Amino acid sequence: MLKNYFTIGWRSIIRTKGYSFINICGLAIGMAVALLIGLWVFDELNYDRSFKNYDRLGQVYHHMTFGEETLTLNDVPAPIGEALKSNFAEFEEVAMASWPREHIVAYNETKLSKSGLFVEPQFVSMFSIQIAQGTSALNDVHSVMVSKTLAGSLFGDSPVGKMIKFDNRDLLTVTGVFEDFPANSSFADIKMLLPMAYYFSASEANRKTQNSWESYTFQCFVLLKNEGLFDQVEPKIKHVLYDKASNDGKAVKPEGIIFLMKKWHLYSEFKDGINKGGQIKFVWMFGIIGVFVLLLACINFTNLSTARSEKRSKEVGVRKVMGSARNQLVAQFLSESLLMVTIGFLLALVMAAVSLPWFNVLADKKMTMPWTDLKFVLVSLTFIVVTGFLAGSYPALYLSSFNPVRVLKGAFKASRFAALPRKIMVIFQFTTSIVLIISTMIVFRQIQHAKDRPVGFDREGILHIAIRTEDLAKANYNSLRHELLSSGAVENMAISDFPITGAMSADASLTWEGKDPALRPLVAMNSCSHDFPKTNGFQFVEGRDFSREFSSDSAAVIINELAAKLISEKNIIGKKLSFFGKEREIIGVIKDQVRWTPFAKQSPHLYYVSYTSVGYLTIRLNPQARPHDALEKIESVIKKFDAGAPFEYKFLDDDYARQFSGEERIGKLATIFSILTIFISCMGIFGLAAFAASQRTKEIGIRKVLGASVFNLWKMLSSDFVRLVLAAILLGAPLAYYLATQWLEQYEYRVEISWVTFVATGLLVLAITLLTVSHQALKAAWMNPTKSLRTE
Incomplete structure (x- = not known):
């Protein structure tokens, strides 16, 4: 019996190649996405679990x-x-x-x-x-x-x-x-x-x-x-x-x-001493997206299967008259569904395997397909059965419920409510797509908002080199600087304990005149050479830069605006600070800088002169020199002082850009998933439009004979789908606003949500829908009415 079910199912697939192609490809894409997301989620949930004592x-x-x-x-x-x-x-x-x-x-x-x-x-x-x-x-x-x-x-x-x-x-x-x-x-x-x-x-x-x-x-x-x-x-x-x-x-x-x-790994974020989660929110987010993408693919299958019910109504009637019980018909249609899901899953495996190297680069992972893992095999089989049942259960129950007498007499007519589930599922598909598109747009607006934030220093043409050997650490600073400047490749050079985009130190003993003894603010500190502010292009709002012309600058300090507000409301220049057991004088105030993640608020900061704690060289390239030639000259100079180390450097703009890598990775993944969801939804609506046009062939022919224009026919066939998409926009926009607001709450420095995003998304989805439906609508409208009226 099972063999017979699958044989009939295979013949049905071959007989309706167009619908079968849409069904199988839609399922395959959905399952491939679910597989990739599943591998990513599994990798995240198993982070560090390779250690034997993981739980202790x-x-x-x-x-x-x-x-x-x-x-x-x-x-x-x-x-x-x-x-x-x-x-x-x-x-x-x-x-x-x-x-x-x-x-x-x-x-x-x-x-x-x-x-x-x-x-x-x-x-x-x-x-x-x-x-x-x-x-x-x-x-x-x-x-x-x-x-x-x-x-x-x-x-x-x-x-x-x-x-x-x-x-x-x-x-x-x-x-x-x-x-x-x-x-x-x-x-x-x-x-x-x-x-x-x-x-x-x-x-x-x-x-x-x-x-x-x-x-x-x-x-x-x-x-x-x-x-x-x-x-x-x-x-x-x-x-x-x-x-x-x-x-x-x-x-x-x-x-x-x-x-x-x-x-x-998953709960690494703290705020005000309370654990606020972390990477786990992305695990949940992409896990839910994976389920929804698969669900959208299953909805396509269900929609197309139920939409074509009248085409198979006589088959159901004949089978019932010949003695088929309803459970046998259900088994027949479920077996067809299972066959299509199996074919789709095999195609999905190929898609996932081919896409995995690219997906690893995008997600910054090193995942592999676990072909030999028994758990993977069992999960895959369960996945096929569950998806087959999920995708085929409603069509099977719906088709098997037809009355055989009415069907064979030609009196069968689908209820006016029969299309309601399909409409609800189409609305659900496009609502999901709209939420993802709007959310993705806001993610990228947030990233751009942070990128446009004034950083308080120059980023172009500046690089830093880590000091990793004693040879370079003990090199004579003035000699090294002289040789670099003499090479013509360097405009300026400095040393510091950390680069401008690096870490910081702090001292709880920091004090100043008039400070409340109970006040213990967090003030970031960086030691540097006299040339550090100029090399990095610090922007002064008051006072002056370090200068070798003033011997007292060895005990001077430059602070940012946040530190200035903390210490005094006015007359900040000349005030004294004490830390590390030494009193220093404030000689300059600079604009606040984005030293770490651009999405968070920054801290009070100060710079002081010291040549003993050195960790990095900062070099500003000569803008007149070609970067490649300049790097070769810099390398030759560095090798004179540090022959035992490979020449390695980081450009400041690249180092700063890395602070956006996590958000950009999430944004790119969300973009891909948004495109796939709208694509899967459009595949389904394309199939439904084709079926709707085929069902109204005679009506279209009569309307053309009576003088209906191509535009009128296109409008008639497109209007139903446009109404569904408009309903999805009305549902999706508030949900997307709520989710985006919740996501933005994690950032101290965040973008305002604009209504333009919602309008643009709505117009985009409407345009995509009309393009998808128009092919079938215009094809039907241009058909010869004589041929349409002869269609049985």
């Missing part, structure tokens, strides 16, 4: 109060690791680590720049790192573990026991090779693990941080003995940082918390 691992965070603002940070002082391990039995293990940073490794003539992490030895076992060769020992100060890919790039075979030169400074022995961290893990970029002991021995400044409770520059990872101890131990560690802090440290009220690994 966590990181120490802390809340700090600056005035009315509470920040949640995950950098801690080095001694906290030993304090937690020694005083709290709930921890099975505690490991301190540095922050990831690019380091230079060299073996023979091969020099590479890779990300490394300084860790305590127990880090390896805590995170169940798989050892491919050698051991996991990091007890020797001059040892290093490298990833499998880095070992292959440096050595080829047998890397254990060989020595690499690290940051053009020390020779380190490779004690082990570990399997690369998975792409969907928090440590995906880490290619080297080094002993914390080596970090503390590298310099006097590093050594001082080992026992300092004031230097918040490390990470602390903890492994609980069991997950159930989380609620018990978190209140206990709340005051550890506060109890060990100085009076200035106590003033910002640090409160320790444990942030479990299961929340690192």
Whole structure:
């Protein structure tokens, strides 16, 4: 019987190639999108799950109060690791680590720049790192573990026991090779693990941080003995940082918390000390979009199947007269649906596999099709059955309910309400499309709004180079600057602890005359050379720039407008600030700068002169020089001072643009899904328009004979669909407004929602609908009326 069902189903598909093509392609596109989104959602939900102790691992965070603002940070002082391990039995293990940073490794003539992490030895076992060769020992100060890919790039075979030169400074022995961290893990970029002991021995400044409770520059990872101890131990560690802090440290009220690994990726956002979620909102958003896209494809199938019901009414009548029970007819139509869904799913697999490399680039992923995964096979089979039932259940129940006597007598006529479900489903399709289109437009308007925000510095023709070796760090600044300026490729050059688009430091002891002792504002601080403001094009609103002509500028400071408002309402120039145990004079006020994410409010900021804490070179290219030639000249100069490091740089405008990457990625994905939803909806409406035209062939012929123009006939056939789309616009616009408003609430700096967006979307959808329907409407209107009247 099943064979007979599928045979009849296949013949039906072949007999109606046009409708079958629309049905199968619509389903295939919907399922391909659902597959890709499903892979993305699965990858996100399984972030970090490759670690054996996933449920028991966590990181120490802390809340700090600056005035009315509470920040949640995950950098801690080095001694906290030993304090937690020694005083709290709930921890099975505690490991301190540095922050990831690019380091230079060299073996023979091969020099590479890779990300490394300084860790305590127990880090390896805590995170169940798989050892491919050698051991996991990091007890020797001059040892290093490298990833499998880095070992292959440096050595080829047998890397254990060989020595690499690290940051053009020390020779380190490779004690082990570990399997690369998975792409969907928090440590995906880490290619080297080094002993914390080596970090503390590298310099006097590093050594001082080992026992300092004031230097918040490390990470602390903890492994609980069991997950159930989380609620018990978190209140206990709340005051550890506060109890060990100085009076200035106590003033910002640090409160320790444990942030479990299961929340690192999807729930990473905090506001005023409260977790506000994070990436999880995009998981939900795209998961819902995937379901809706699949649902739209199923609606197309249902609409076309029910619309063509009269074409198959006699078939149903004959089958019932010949003894077919209703359940057999239901099974027949469901089997046809299942056959079409199976064909569509196979086509969807091909589409998904072909699109996956491109989708990975767009989504910044490294996903693969899990062909051999039993779970994937079972999910796929379930997917086919559920989708087949979802897409075919209503047509099967509807077609099998026809009265055979009325059908065979030719008295069968569909109820005037028979088309109501189809109309509702068309409205649902276009409502979904409209919501997605409007939301996508607002996403891109928000991105452009942030891009147009005044940043307070120049971005064109400026690059920065990380100082990663002692050779470059200890190079004579004036000599290096002189050679770069003499090359003709450079207009200006400076050094600083961070680049203009980088991080910051802060000091809770910052004070000034007349400051409320209880006030502890968060003021970002950057050390730099005299030339830093001019090199970056700072925009002064009051006072002056640093100058070597004034010896007192070694104790001068430049602040932004937010800092000026914080310190004094007027007469800010000449006022004194004290921090890091030194008094400095304010000599200039600059416009507020967008130092980090352009979507958030910025903070008070200050710059002071210091040549001891250097992290980056900032170079302003000569606008008269060709960039390629200028870079070659800069490289030759840098190589004189730092021969052991590869020449690597970042342009400031590219670095700034990376701050938009997350929102732009979401916007591009949303755009693609919007296009696909409107395309799937149009495929369905195209099929319905074709069927409507075929059903009214005689009517069209009579109207033409009686003098109806092509325009009148086009208007008659198009009006029903236009009314449905107008209803969808009226439903979709308020829903899109509500969703967009909720999405924009996460940004401190956001665009206003304009009515133009809604009008433009409505006109766009109407135009697309008319173009889709017009082909079938005009085709029917141009048909010879003689042929139309002869049609049976």
